[in-house]
Amino acid sequence: MLDDRYMPKYRFRSVCDITADFLKQKGIKGLLLDIDNTLIYDETLTPLPGVKEWVQRMQSEDIPLVIVSNAIAPRVYITAKRLGIKEYIYSAKKPKSDGLLRAAEKLGLPIDSLAMVGDQLKTDMLAANTAGATAIFTDRARDEKIFKFYFKKARDGEKELLEEFERRKNGV
Ligand SMILES: [Mg+2]
Structure with a gap:
């Protein structure tokens, strides 16, 4: 059963x-x-190729960025520092919406003016839709064959959901 709560609004x-x-x-x-x-x-x-430069581009265009990650503090802190992103939330417990709402508070912006960007439908996109942020999906960066086992549970049913997303986008 396809669940709209997992659906991204946009995909990159x-x-x-x-x-x-x-x-x-x-x-x-x-x-x-x-x-x-x-x-x-x-x-x-x-960092994935081009990410550092992308962060700088966003900052020079005055688009505020906040990391919202389920990872533990050191991992999030080091990543934020390396990429030059000042604001971050660690142990965010996505798909719960609390971390996203705290990030919105940090920025002083309403949650519906923000987008959550991530590679997992059942954590990032569900959290975005629950919180009321725009859900932007990005295709994961890893070769899935290598991480097949690791991803299996979290990504159950993801293929079908993304196919449904593409059908809707194309008006089929
Ligand atoms: Mg991820």
Whole structure:
């Protein structure tokens, strides 16, 4: 059974494809960012190609960024520092919406003017939809074959949901 709560509003191949122009067009004033497989490779502290420059571009366009991650403090702190992102929430417990709401409070912006960007439907997108933020899905950065087992549970049914998303987008 497909559940609309998991559905993204928009989908990008990579976070680096999100532009300030796009956000302004959609009335999105700031971004809440997942880290693993969105900004850095899972199980590493290595930024995905182009992410550092993308962060700088967003900042120069006055798009505020807050990391909202389920990871523990050191991992989130190191990532934020390396990428030059000042605001972050760790142990966010997505799909709960609390972390996203706290991030909105930090920015002093209403949650419905923000988008949550992440690579997991059942955590990031569900959290976005529950909190009232725009849900932006980015395709995960890892080769799925390697991480098949690791991802299996969290990603159950994800393929079907994304197919449904593409059908709706194309008006089928
Ligand atoms: Mg992730």
